[in-house]
Amino acid sequence: MEKLQNLTERVLSYNLGSSEIENLGYNRILLQVCGQAGHGKSSFINSVRYAVHGGRFEATASEASAAESYGGKTLIRTSYRLTEVITLVDNRGFGKADSYEKEEIYTQLGNLQPLDEEVIWESCFDKRMKAITTAKLNSKDLLLPIFIYSAQCAIDESTEEIKEFLKNAQKLTGFLPIIILTKRYHGDVTTLEQHFRGLGMEQIFPVENYTSEDHIKTPKKDKIFLSP
Ligand SMILES: Nc1nc2c(ncn2[C@@H]2O[C@H](COP(=O)(O)OP(=O)(O)OP(=O)(O)O)[C@@H](O)[C@H]2O)c(=O)[nH]1
Ligand SMILES: [Mg+2]
Secondary structure (H helix, E strand, C coil), X not given: CCCHHHHHHHHHCCCHHXXXXXXXXXXXXXXXXXXXXXXXXXXXXXXXXXXXXXXCCCCCCCCCCCCCHHHCCCCECEEEEXXXXXXXXXXXXXXXXXXXXXXXXXXXXXCCCCCCCECCCCCCXXXXXXXXXXXXXXXXXXXXXXXXXXXXXXXXXXXXXXXXXXXXXXXXXXXXXXXXXXXXXXXCHHHXXXXXXXXXXXXXXXXXXXXXXXCCCCHHHHHHHHXX
């Protein structure tokens, strides 16, 4: 396995200048962190930043308390610059996913929603169209979808919804979503991995996020966050 220091350096020095991505006209990679409310999106972002930059653990991307997990804690679509080239985007989590909400999910994913502003599920069509057309489509961003799913939740009635989301995410960005299974020691990761493989996903990473309660840094854990 690659040494931790090498991995860190590789992430930090990742440069578009020498890659074909820049030739395609991109100047930034947006890691689009998506998923249902309370599954650990913000915690995943905090973990990646902690693994890459070290220092004191800070839950900068705000974690939902267990009680508010399903209410949706992150309301603003916030961006976190990881390196010169890579930015993590904490998208608003979805809950009931009715058709209005679905549109918002995809406008976030397609980067048609402004960054660092509150994501409002607009119910009026005109207002939605206005928001979309005034948000400048930043075509210089390469979008990479990351789907967060908690191992604590069995795949149940939301299966179809997730399947549809993953397919659309691929269509919208051109990339197969990377699956992150959070709370890996709190559920049946093996069954979930099989499930996501069955949906055609190739990169699936079970993780135990660093959280405010548990953030003892270990090389093994760091490596997991640097690998995807
Ligand atoms: N044990 C454990 N707890 C986790 C893990 N990931 C997240 N949590 C906890 O789960 C709760 C929800 O995590 P968040 O990161 O806030 O989830 P989110 O997807 O950003 O939630 P919204 O912003 O509401 O959509 C918090 O209390 C976290 O501390 C994990 O891998 N292991
Ligand atoms: Mg959040």
